[in-house]
Amino acid sequence: MCFLYKEIATYIGTKLSELKKLCEGEIREKRGPLYSRGERRFRPGGRRMI
Secondary structure, eight states: OHHHHHHHHHHHHHHHHHHHHHHHHHHHHHHOHHHHHTTTTBOTTOOBOO
């Protein structure tokens, strides 16, 4: 039972993180074209990855 609970918890965790990423992406798009275009290159720190 504990194992199953762990599986469900990790699944929900991954889904939540995916949703969070999507929401952050939407917010970035609203801010300006620079963010949406270079979304993949931006780290959480905001510095550009080259």
